Amino acid sequence: MRFNRFREKIIIVVVIVVSGLLVVGCSMENLDFSQNKEDKITVLGELSPEGKNTLSLYYAAKLLTGELERPIENADVELVDLKSKEKVSYKYTKNGIWEMDWRDNSWVSGRSYQLNIDDGKIQASSVVQMPYALEAHVKSIKKFEDYYSISVLIKNPHPHACYCLVRMLGRAFHIENSVEKVYATNYQSVPVSSQDKFIANNIFNEIRSPYKMLFLDIPADQERLVTFKSYLSLVYNTDFYLWIKSLDKTYYKFRYRSVVQSENVIDGVMNVMPLHSNIDQGVGFFGACRTKEINIDLP
Structure with a gap:
């Protein structure tokens, strides 16, 4: 439930994606979903030894066509330890939420992990490094x-x-x-x-x-x-x-900017700070933290 609340707080990410304001990598990219004939995977997720480790997976909305975001219900979703090569899968629950099918949560600080999402047409991925605890x-x-x-x-x-x-x-x-x-x-x-x-x-x-x-x-x-x-x-x-x-610096900036975004949009301000995405072949953010x-x- 912790991640569900996190998603509620930064659901503005979907609005930013639809408006084409989300920054991919370190450079601005024009994400024109209204003209895109293919679906775009949107990811919101957090990896933590102390958390439930859930993902929110959706196909992004399309602004001009009026098509709403749709939950991804069928896909192969896994997390790979890039050192040990050990894999763990996620399973679909409901409303676009995927839960990790593992309760050990023995993630190692300083080690890198890769999230892979394959719906049969799109292969999206993201690599994160587990930060050190305070x-x-x-x-x-x-x-x-x-x-x-x-x-x-x-x-x-x-x-x-x-x-x-x-x-x-x-x-x-x-x-x-x-x-x-x-x-x-x-x-x-x-x-x-x-x-x-x-x-x-x-x-x-x-x-x-x-x-x-x-x-x-x-x-x-x-x-x-x-x-x-x-x-x-x-x-x-x-x-x-x-x-x-x-949190690592990139995820820290994403969380900070998410808060700035949500307050600016509530005020009706349109020239808001852009968000960055760390999803290859998708949009959104997959972060790691120690809590x-x-x-x-x-x-």
Whole structure:
């Protein structure tokens, strides 16, 4: 369900594809789907040892003909470890969602993996490198009259820069049999605000506060103390979490630009920042990340 929410948040990718604004590779390409007689595979997916590892696969919509996006239901979809050559397949569920047919999730940081999609006519692919995990723990949680102030220390123990995404989420539950927590299916994003000068949200001032997520980079062998405010009106029967995600630079930029896109389109602004695609013979994005989930005990 985590990826389903991710897809909902960046569904604007499909709009950008239809409008021909999506950048392929590092150069602008005119994607004229209205004149394209063949289908174009659209991919949204995330590979993570800590996640469910699902893909959203669609044939892109065509703007001028009015043809809507269609879910891809029949295809050979696999992930290949480019070092060990081990393969794992995905299986179709519903509504364009494919789930990995494997529960081990023993992905190796620093290793490259190739996604292959073959529908019998189109062979699309993407190669990603699994990033390295970050260390993080909560330093303080302070309750004020109308908000909570939370500080989390994020450490990069690696000899290279890491790119990080921070989100606060809530998950509602109810009690059954007086003792057992039964959780709602989905996590809900909790908006936050931050005055930290090293946060990309504040550096570029392209995303409105409160933020759905915070973006930052952490230099090699350094740490950041991230402090943010959360305005919570109801904390009963809800558990709260922090997701600290480590992403490679390309995926980091894609997630950041997706947020900028969604806010600009909501405002009706058309000259928005283009998105990049890393799908060969297709459009969209397949990313890799390491996720650390921290339970937040609010006072």
